[in-house]
Amino acid sequence: MIEIEVKARASHERVKELLRELGACVTGVEHHCDTYYNAPHRDFSITDEALRIRIVNGHAVLTYKGKKLDTVSKTREEFETGVDAAIMRNILLALGFVESGVVKKTRALFEFENFTICLDSVDGLGEFIEVETMVGPGSDVDHHRARVFGFLERLGIGEGDSIRVSYLEMLIGK
Amino acid sequence: MIEIEVKARASHERVKELLRELGACVTGVEHHCDTYYNAPHRDFSITDEALRIRIVNGHAVLTYKGKKLDTVSKTREEFETGVDAAIMRNILLALGFVESGVVKKTRALFEFENFTICLDSVDGLGEFIEVETMVGPGSDVDHHRARVFGFLERLGIGEGDSIRVSYLEMLIGK
Numbered sequence: 001m002i003e004i005e006v007k008a009r010a011s012h013e014r015v016k017e018l019l020r021e022l023g024a025c026v027t028g029v030e031h032h033c034d035t036y037y038n039a040p041h042r043d044f045s046i047t048d049e050a051l052r053i054r055i056v057n058g059h060a061v062l063t064y065k066g067k068k069l070d071t072v073s074k075t076r077e078e079f080e081t082g083v084d085a086a087i088m089r090n091i092l093l094a095l096g097f098v099e100s101g102v103v104k105k106t107r108a109l110f111e112f113e114n115f116t117i118c119l120d121s122v123d124g125l126g127e128f129i130e131v132e133t134m135v136g137p138g139s140d141v142d143h144h145r146a147r148v149f150g151f152l153e154r155l156g157i158g159e160g161d162s163i164r165v166s167y168l169e170m171l172i173g174k
Numbered sequence: 175m176i177e178i179e180v181k182a183r184a185s186h187e188r189v190k191e192l193l194r195e196l197g198a199c200v201t202g203v204e205h206h207c208d209t210y211y212n213a214p215h216r217d218f219s220i221t222d223e224a225l226r227i228r229i230v231n232g233h234a235v236l237t238y239k240g241k242k243l244d245t246v247s248k249t250r251e252e253f254e255t256g257v258d259a260a261i262m263r264n265i266l267l268a269l270g271f272v273e274s275g276v277v278k279k280t281r282a283l284f285e286f287e288n289f290t291i292c293l294d295s296v297d298g299l300g301e302f303i304e305v306e307t308m309v310g311p312g313s314d315v316d317h318h319r320a321r322v323f324g325f326l327e328r329l330g331i332g333e334g335d336s337i338r339v340s341y342l343e344m345l346i347g348k
Contacts, residue, residue, distance in 0.1 A: 039215075039269065039270075040215045041213075041214045041215035041270060042270070049268075051265075051269070062257075062262075062265065064264075064265040064268050064269065066268060077268070079261050079264045079265045079268065080261065081257045081258040081261040081262050081265070082256070082257070082258065083236075083255045083256070083257055084255040084256065087253050087254065087255040088236075088255050090238075090253045091225075091236065091238040091253045091255070094223075094238050094240060094251070094253065095213065095225070095238065096213075096215060096216070
């Protein structure tokens with residue numbers, strides 16, 4: 001699957017009001033503790049990949065994200081499987097992967113049409129919105145990305161507000 | 175955990191009779207389809223590590239095995255977590271790992287004292303026995319390995335019969 005994702009800084013108070021007016025449904029609140037790993041054979045901060053173990057409300061998932069496929073959004077290939085967090089960490093360390101950082105956040109989730117809207121409060125960074133849609137291989141990515149930007153405009157967020165830097169990069173760069 | 179494991183060729187008909195006489199319990203039959211992967215940054219056939227996705231009776235597990243810790247048995251560090259097989263495969267390939275081979279076998283499992291006895295019928299290789307015991311870090315590995323060899327003697331298998339070559343290596347070497 002291809003994840004089309006756009007992120008921007010946003011005051012949650014204001015955005016929540018607009019989401020309510022649109023009729024978007026709240027679907028949950030998640031507490032994320034994300035540990036990122038870098039590879040021994042290539043530097044993910046250069047190749048623009050990500051490998052992460054996320055613990056979300058007590059469950060663990062391993063996620064790989066490929067390099068971004070365009071210059072304006074965070075569209076990229078993504079693979080995700082449930083794992084045992086402690087054991088997966090041991091496997092990665094034994095293979096020579098190294099921990100590159102930890103991102104902790106609270107994510108309020110909303111659904112609207114086929115978008116997932118995440119209102120993220122990130123420890124040490126502040127408030128953000130992420131709008132995501134997943135599309136199958138061979139889909140018209142440009143069309144779906146335009147739809148995501150169109151939706152963000154309704155929340156008062158323009159294409160120029162899009163941030164492609166990851167939370168991890170923001171935290172490391174601080 | 176440390177896996178202490180000894181493997182040897184064995185006629186299953188003869189061993190099953192001895193296991194029955196000892197009172198070992200049959201605990202199950204598993205069908206394994208094991209896909210092994212090699213790393214992009216080091217050659218596991220040289221470092222003596224193994225990374226595998228096993229599909230066993232429809233469930234998938236990712237296993238990492240470290241290099242062997244002695245010269246007579248297959249004692250080594252082992253980490254294992256449940257995964258989604260197809261997605262984990264995609265993650266490994268995206269990270270640059272490559273498939274090194276597939277081993278298919280039927281394994282009849284027996285328990286006796288704290289040993290797991292595996293009678294393996296391996297496609298293309300024939301019949302084998304593996305006796306395993308798992309011990310915590312800091313345990314007396316020599317003592318536990320000697321107990322495994324002592325048990326194998328009761329099945330008519332001597333220390334000199336121990337095979338340290340993996341099924342994968344046997345298949346590749348054929």
